[in-house]
Amino acid sequence: LRINETNNRSSQIFDMNHLKECIESDHVCQGGRLELIIDTKMNFGLFHKNALKCSICDHATNLTNFPTRSNGIQEPNHCIYSAGAISGIGYDATHFLLSLLGLSTPHRANFYKQVHNLYDQLFYFAHQDFLCLIDDVRRANQCELNVVMDLTVSLDGTWKKRGHQSLYGMVFLIEAESGALGQFVARQFVADNLSRTIRRMDSSSHSQFVA
Ligand SMILES: [Zn+2]
Known part of the structure; x- marks a missing residue:
């Protein structure tokens, strides 16, 4: 597995079972390797879209850091909203902690909208x-x-x-x-x-x- 160069610092949390399944089931030509392309699209909060590319035929497949939910809120963001609702920890503290790890927080308006939805x-x-x-x-x-x-x-x-x-x-x-x-x-x-x-x-x- 080769990882492409990125200029910006980007951290992602991965569901390791999902990652394992994606790598194991992905196409790769005989003698080829898989290249990880980071952030093929703009991330939404903690949810990232990447891709895996075959080094021989350039065939690429999407690789998200968590299994994609076709509708509704993606799993890692949902966890953050739930944690906010349960703990009462506000946006600023959440944003500060996540940014120390290089992780991006969903926008403030989304955060409060979803926390209030849960309430x-x-x-x-x-x-x-x-x-x-x-x-x-x-x-x-x-x-x-x-x-x-x-x-x-x-x-x-x-x-x-x-x-x-x-x-x-x-x-x-x-x-x-x-x-x-x-x-x-x-x-x-x-x-x-x-x-x-x-x-x-x-x-x-x-x-x-x-x-
Ligand atoms: Zn191939």
Whole structure:
């Protein structure tokens, strides 16, 4: 395997099983070698498009650093967005760490858009779950849909940070009779420039996560 010269420093993370499969299944003429051509197209965040070329007949095949997903977000970028959503680490810290390794981060706007997408999905899931639980409680109490039901509930919660500096928190609501009802509230206030990001986004994509 020969690697072509590149002027710019470029690091890529590779899915090694995918790389192995691509090299093993790639065409190479008898007595020829495979040449790795780096970044045949502009990378998107952590996802890179390269090529493998036969040194004898010049036949080239695409080699991406992760298996290509035909629609949706490519795997390494999805991992970064998920890590951002789970940890609450903002764009600047993520970008700094990745750039130390020569890795490029997806653009800030994409980062926040996708992190908020994940929160919206989580909110949707929690909301549906909440509605199911309400139905369960209504059925258990034989309460009609149009009747307002009296309930005794216990509410408790926790915040990652106290006071007005809260990044996000969680609230548990428990119905006293059955103990069945649980729900959480997750508000996320990303420290770096969330308001600036929100201004750029449409109003539907930054719902607050309050049920
Ligand atoms: Zn060939």
